[in-house]
Amino acid sequence: MTRDAAPAEDRQRIDKWLWHARVVKTRTAAQDLVRSGHVRLNRARIDTAAHPIRIGDVLTVTLARQVLVLKVLGFADRRGPASAARLLYEDLAPPTPPGQT
Template structure:
């Protein structure tokens, strides 16, 4: 951390517990999956400072964080939450899953029609 409150993006992501290791944070930044104030970055050494807005694209979600302060260490999750303000959009509501096709117990193997219904229910073909 420098005197003006700047910190490398890979260290900040690690301290804020966005990723499990600093090397994963560096790979995330180098892959272009992190934006700082809407500008895509491709270096793990990019400096962030308080007030910057980070957009982080992970596998199944998009995180939008405003940096409140640079990290000093990777501490507990409660300490990590003090480093940022979460601006992420709310997750879409989860629809209740349709009930699985029912079969009587002890009827043997399912028929072709029942197998197809099970495949459709599981999200297959």
């Protein structure tokens, strides 16, 4: 089975996932982040906001002041509270040393 042949419930657009996971405040901001090359999917840079992601994928997101490394654990149908969004990913970034926040 190829990546594009997976059932729709097994994947989600990357811009939609970034918004549901509360990485960004708006879906437009998620699209801009992806298009500007600040998002990598399993180490490969992507530039299409509609690119599908699957459970188990690892995203590297470069924000203004930090780099996030997130493993996709699930998808959401809507944007919920932060506590629900936190269940969508596992943070794989190394801990920040004290005094470097």
